[in-house]
Every structure is written in structure tokens, then in C-alpha cells.
Amino acid sequence: MIRFQAVLGIVSxxxxxxxxxxxxxxRSLSDSTYAVRYVVGYLAKNWWSKPVYTCEKAIVIPQxxxxxxxxxxxxxxxxxxxxxxxxxxxxxHQCGKLCTPEKCSWSRFAQRYDLPQPSDDANKMDWDRYYRxxxxxxxxxxxxxxxxxxxEWALVQPNPGEWDIATLDRYADMFCYAIKRGITPVVCFHxxxxxxxxxxxxxxxxxxTSRHFVDFCVATYEHILHVVGxxxxxxxxxxxxxxxxxxxxxxPAGYAFRGxxxxxxPPADSDCSGLDVVAQVxxxxxxxxxxxxxxxxxxxxxxxxxxxxPKVGLLKNIHQIDPAKATWGQYAASPITRMLVSFADMIQxxxxxxxxxxxxxxxxxxxxxxxKHTNSQxxxxxxxxxxxxxxxxxxxxxxxxxxxxxxxISDNEWYYRYPQGIYRAIVELSENIxxxxxxxxxxxxxxxxxxxxxxxxxxxxxxxxxxNKAVQDGYPVTGYLPWTLADNYEWPTIENHKxxxxxLCAVVADNPAQLCVKEGTRATYGAFVKEMNRLEQK
Numbered sequence: 001m002i003r004f005q006a007v008l009g010i011v012s013x014x015x016x017x018x019x020x021x022x023x024x025x026x027r028s029l030s031d032s033t034y035a036v037r038y039v040v041g042y043l044a045k046n047w048w049s050k051p052v053y054t055c056e057k058a059i060v061i062p063q064x065x066x067x068x069x070x071x072x073x074x075x076x077x078x079x080x081x082x083x084x085x086x087x088x089x090x091x092x093h094q095c096g097k098l099c100t101p102e103k104c105s106w107s108r109f110a111q112r113y114d115l116p117q118p119s120d121d122a123n124k125m126d127w128d129r130y131y132r133x134x135x136x137x138x139x140x141x142x143x144x145x146x147x148x149x150x151x152e153w154a155l156v157q158p159n160p161g162e163w164d165i166a167t168l169d170r171y172a173d174m175f176c177y178a179i180k181r182g183i184t185p186v187v188c189f190h191x192x193x194x195x196x197x198x199x200x201x202x203x204x205x206x207x208x209t210s211r212h213f214v215d216f217c218v219a220t221y222e223h224i225l226h227v228v229g230x231x232x233x234x235x236x237x238x239x240x241x242x243x244x245x246x247x248x249x250x251x252p253a254g255y256a257f258r259g260x261x262x263x264x265x266p267p268a269d270s271d272c273s274g275l276d277v278v279a280q281v282x283x284x285x286x287x288x289x290x291x292x293x294x295x296x297x298x299x300x301x302x303x304x305x306x307x308x309x310p311k312v313g314l315l316k317n318i319h320q321i322d323p324a325k326a327t328w329g330q331y332a333a334s335p336i337t338r339m340l341v342s343f344a345d346m347i348q349x350x351x352x353x354x355x356x357x358x359x360x361x362x363x364x365x366x367x368x369x370x371x372k373h374t375n376s377q378x379x380x381x382x383x384x385x386x387x388x389x390x391x392x393x394x395x396x397x398x399x400x401x402x403x404x405x406x407x408x409i410s411d412n413e414w415y416y417r418y419p420q421g422i423y424r425a426i427v428e429l430s431e432n433i434x435x436x437x438x439x440x441x442x443x444x445x446x447x448x449x450x451x452x453x454x455x456x457x458x459x460x461x462x463x464x465x466x467x468n469k470a471v472q473d474g475y476p477v478t479g480y481l482p483w484t485l486a487d488n489y490e491w492p493t494i495e496n497h498k499x500x501x502x503x504l505c506a507v508v509a510d511n512p513a514q515l516c517v518k519e520g521t522r523a524t525y526g527a528f529v530k531e532m533n534r535l536e537q538k
Contacts, residue, residue, distance in 0.1 A: 053428035056322055056392070059469050061419050065461050068524050071468045072531035078471050081536045083242060085184060085479025086529045087146030088138060088504055089445050091191045091250070094118060095127040095488040096152065104154040105194040105266035106491075112268075115497050118489035122499065124507035125488045131174050133513040138485060139181045141517060142504065142526065143533050145241065147178055148186035148444060148481050150250065153216050154195040160212070163219065171220065172227035175244070176234045184242040186386075186444070186481065187224075188315065189217045189292075191250040192258070192265060192491070199267050204281045205260070210288045217248065217292045221310065222299055228307055235306045243308045246296065247444075248289045251317035251388055253348035256281040264493055279347050279363040279371050286355050287373070289314060293381040313384035315444045316352065316433075318425035320392035321345065324401045337395050353432040356382050385433050386444030388483075389425045391418040410459075411449040411500045412490075419462035422446060426470040426477060434476075442479030443467065449490070449500035456520025464528055482525065486515050 052058050066074070075084070093099055093106060097119040101111040110117050127134065127149070138144045155167045178185045190213070194203060202209040228234050238244075249255065258265035260277045293312045300309055321341040323334035330337075343365050355361040361373040393414060394401040403409050403416040410416055426441065434441040448459040460482070471477055487503035504525065505515040517526065 051428075051431065053424040053431070055424070056420065058420050058424050058427070059466060061462050061465060065465050068461060068464060068527040069531040071464050072528045073535065075468050075471050076532065076535045079476050079478070081532055083478060084532065085146035085186075085242060085442060085481060086532050087144045087148065087184070087186070087479065087481040088142070088485040089148040089186075089481045089483050090127060090150070090485050090488070091188075092127065092150040092152040092155075093191065093193045094490065095125040095484070095486070097123070097126050098128055098155055099152060099193070103158050103196060104152070105196055105199050106192060108196055109266040109268060110492065113494050115492040115494070116489070123489045124509060124512045125486050126512050128170065130513040132177055134485065134515060135174075135178055135181055135183060137505070137515045139183055141515075143529050144183065146184040146186060146479060146481060147485070148188060149174060150188040150191040151220055152193065153190065153198075153213075154193060156220060157195060157216055159195075160197055160201075168220065168223040169227070172224045175224050176228060176231055179234050179241065179244070180237045182237070182241055184244060186245045186247065188247040188250050189213075189220065190248060190255075192255055194266070203267065204256070204284045204288070205272060205277060207284045207287065210284045211291075213288050214291045214295065218295045218299060221246065221296050225300070225303055225305055225307060229303070229305055238307060243311055245384060246310050246312045247386060248292050248312065248314050249285060250315045250445075252285040252289075252314065253282055253352065254317045256285065257344075257348065265491070275343070275347065275365060276369045279351070279369050282347065282351065283361050283363075283371060283373050286352065286361060286378070287375060290375055290377050290381040294377060311383040313382050313386060313439070315386035315388055316429060317388040317445075318349075318428060319390070320421060320424060321395055322392050324394040324396045326401075330396045333397055337397050340398060341395055349428075349432075356433055357436045379437065382433070382437060382439060384440045384442070385429055386442055387425055387429050388445035389422045389443065390415045390446065392421045410455070411451070411498070413496060415449065417448065417455070417459050417462065419466040422463050423466040423470050426467065426475050427473075430475040440476070440478040442477060442481070444481050445483040446480070447483040447502045447504075449502050451501050453518055453520030453523075456518060457523045460521070460524040460528075464524065
């Protein structure tokens with residue numbers, strides 16, 4: 001039966017019925033037949049059309065790169081300098097010390113597996129205590145004009161219906177202080193962590209429970225809006241910077257795969273896992289995003305505030321999975337590998353693209369997953385898309401191949417220096433979301449874990465080159481916010497929980513309120529930012 005269905009799918013494709021045009025036939029086909037046809041169409045679309053972002057060597061990185069200042073000039077000439085965010089990213093859980101296993105899902109997960117906690121003495125950064133000092137350093141020393149920070153839901157709402165006003169006030173002060181210092185806040189409501197009570201009620205796997213996240217986002221936005229309304233100096237300062245951005249999620253697909261398939265984060269529950277669960281969780285997260293978007297817009301319209309209409313989007317991770325071809329055996333198996341990894345790609349990329357461009361969320365894996373959901377408001381619920389990118393991954397069938405070249409590897413065992421990848425990712429997000437929706441795209445996360453400043457300098461130099469190449473090729477990028485402002489707690493795994501140094505800056509050991517920029521940062525990204533600022537002041 002399955003063979004017949006596969007043949008039926010291929011024949012259908014041969015006469016022009018690809019996956020994106022199958023809605024009319026859906027009524028007359030069984031779910032399994034439709035799933036097979038959908039998968040065959042999806043694979044055909046990605047294999048045979050061969051978009052540039054599927055090519056591992058999409059661009060050539062020269063050995064002698066243009067100076068960072070020249071890259072800044074080239075980019076500024078193409079897209080303008082005034083609207084380009086040059087900043088950094090942070091995460092509340094990773095650079096704070098207030099989360100405990102009693103409140104926060106990740107802290108409880110770390111305790112369960114005896115992993116490090118952000119409150120450990122080894123982690124010097126303390127965002128909740130010293131955020132003003134860090135913001136000052138970002139502005140005065142790094143000369144940044146944008147900063148991304150997240151809101152720790154477990155601290156804002158430690159129990160259902162219970163709101164911690166002091167915590168909300170602190171986040172409102174972060175927002176206002178950044179604006180007064182001339183820094184555009186990029187606020188992220190969800191960065192891999194949840195309140196324990198939320199997961200205990202079903203989390204994002206339960207569509208009904210997901211409403212709690214919507215309420216949290218709206219309540220946080222409303223509180224910040226209220227505080228800003230009583231601060232005319234903040235309103236006045238906001239007119240001289242880019243409008244603040246509000247991201248519902250930091251990589252929702254990454255969260256779903258980590259917690260519900262890879263057991264690399266909470267809830268890590270074997271009774272609630274698998275690709276079908278991942279697809280359901282992601283569907284509910286995207287649906288909640290639409291609700292947050294719509295409610296924030298309505299709230300702003302009713303608030304009679306001088307603050308600009310909120311720009312609401314999300315941050316999307318791209319981590320290309322490419323078939324390994326280093327040996328004859330890997331090369332011979334590469335078509336099978338590509339087919340296997342396409343199922344994950346269908347969920348973490350294809351389903352998201354389709355949802356926001358057509359209003360339809362579809363995931364079909366024969367005999368495994370069949371989800372179809374529609375929300376006509378989805379294509380009108382995204383004001384920007386942020387790109388998180390580090391590197392690709394090579395696979396042989398279902399086995400990952402770790403990079404080994406000492407020149408390009410980092411202290412994160414799976415991430416290595418692969419600048420062609422950020423070009424591919426920019427093109428992919430541009431062609432699949434940003435251009436169809438006519439919304440801006442910026443790089444929200446990118447960086448290297450290393451204590452070697454020469455490696456750090458080369459990394460940023462090559463990635464800035466690749467980003468500029470994308471811009472010159474007609475794929476606009478409106479900002480670059482590397483990970484991360486300063487060394488902090490990096491998500492540990494059961495296999496590896498060694499410290500990893502991603503920071504643009506180090507935290508001064510005997511004075512955690514003070515940062516110190518690293519030479520590898522200063523030489524490349526720092527030079528790029530300095531030239532951008534010079535051009536803006538001309």
C-alpha cells in the first residue's frame with residue numbers, strides 16, 4: 001500500500017501537482033495518501049529546485065578579507081547606516097542569578113541531572129543587579145545602538161495568577177534605561193525557559209495551557225507601556241532611536257526539539273516526546289505568537305501612548321543539516337541522508353515558513369505525523385524576523401559528524417567557523433519569509449565560543465564579510481546582534497557542561513559590575529561598529 005501511495009505521489013508530481021498546490025485534492029484522499037504525496041512534493045521541491053541556500057559552498061571566503069571598516073562602508077552604501085542595528089544579545093536566565101529549581105524549568109532540569117546553574121560562583125555576570133552598568137558599557141565603550149534582553153517568565157509569574165510587580169518594574173527599568181542611553185531594546189519574551197507550573201499543566205503541548213504565555217507577554221508589555229507613559233524623558237529619547245522590537249520567542253523550533261525530542265532541556269519527559277509531539281508543540285507556540293501579536297496591537301491602540309506601535313516578531317534559528325561526503329561510504333549514502341534530515345527540516349523550517357506566508361501549518365510524516373492547522377491571521381502577524389546562526393552540521397544517515405579541523409573548531413563541539421552558512425541562512429530566511437512578507441531581517445545571534453582572540457577576530461571578520469556579501473547580492477540585513485554581550489552561563493548538556501566563552505566582553509573577576517572588551521572583538525566587530533558610527537555622524 002505504501003509503495004502504491006509513493007508511486008501515486010511521484011506521478012502526481014510529474015503532472016505538476018507539487019505539495020504547495022494540493023489543497024483541492026485533500027478532500028478526496030486518505031490522510032496517509034496525502035501525507036506521502038506531501039512529503040514527496042516537499043523533498044522534490046528542495047532537491048530538484050536546488051536553491052542557493054542548499055549549496056554548502058554558496059560563496060567563496062577570500063584569505064585576504066577587506067578591512068572591517070571597508071565592510072561597514074560597503075554595507076552602509078547599500079542599505080543605509082541610520083536604520084542598521086549594531087548591538088549584542090543576552091538572555092535573562094543565562095546572565096542572571098535569580099532563577100531557582102523551585103521556580104524555573106531549566107534550573108530544575110539542571111538540578112535533576114547535576115548540571116551547573118547560572119547562580120554558581122563560576123558565572124560572574126549578574127544582569128539583574130548590574131544591568132545599568134552593562135548597558136552603560138555597551139553604549140560608552142562598545143558604542144552599540146541596540147541590545148537584546150529577555151524576560152524570565154518564572155520570575156514575573158512564579159505561580160498561576162501571581163504577578164511579581166517588583167520584577168516587572170525591574171524589566172521596565174531595563175527597557176527605559178536602554179532608551180535613555182540611546183540603545184534600541186530588543187525584548188524577547190521566551191528564551192528556552194518556563195515556570196515549572198506551566199510545564200506541569202501541559203506547557204506548549206496543550207493548546208489550552210498555551211494561553212498563559214499569551215497572558216504573560218501582554219501583561220509584561222502593558223506594564224512596560226504604563227511605566228513609559230509616566231516617563232516623558234523616555235518618550236522623548238525614544239524618538240531618536242529605532243523603534244523597540246518585541247520577539248515572542250528565541251527559536252521556537254529549537255525549544256521544541258530540545259525539550260520534546262532530544263532530552264537536552266525541559267521537560268525531557270519520555271512519556272511526552274517524539275516528532276509528533278514536537279510538531280504539536282511548535283504549532284501551539286506559533287498559534288500563541290499570533291495571539292500575542294494581535295493583543296499587543298489592540299492594547300497599544302487603546303493605550304493612547306506616545307510610544308510607537310509595537311513591532312512584534314520572532315527569532316528563528318537556522319542550523320543546516322548537510323549530508324557528509326568526506327568518505328566514499330558517506331557520499332554513496334548522501335541521498336538517503338538528505339531524505340532523512342528533510343523530515344526534521346520540514347518541521348523546524350518548512351512548517352514555519354508556510355504558516356506565516358499562507359496561514360497553514362502542515363507537518364506530514366507517513367505513519368508518524370499528520371497535522372494541519374489554519375490561522376488566516378498568521379500572514380499578518382509578523383513585523384520582523386531575527387536570524388540566529390552559528391554553523392551547519394554534517395550527518396551520515398542518522399549520525400552527526402563533529403568537526404575536527406583545529407583551525408576552525410571552537411569550544412562548542414558542534415559549532416565551528418563556517419561563514420558560508422550565514423550567507424545561506426540569510427538567503428533562506430529572505431526568500432521564504434522576509435521577502436514574501438516584505439518585513440525586515442536582522443541577525444539576532446551569532447558568535448564563537450573560544451578563549452583564543454585570534455580565532456574570535458577571524459570568526460567575526462569572515463561572518464561580517466559573508467553578511468555583507470548577502471547584502472550586496474540583494475538580501476537586506478537591518479542589524480547584527482552577536483551572542484553575547486559578555487561571558488555568561490551557557491546551556492550545559494549531560495555530555496558536556498564545560499564553560500564556554502562566547503562573550504564580546506569578559507566580566508572583571510573581582511568586580512562583576514564591570515566588563516572588559518576582548519581584543520578579538522575590538523579588532524573586528526569593534527572596528528566595524530566604530531566605522532558605522534562614524535558614517536552615521538557625517
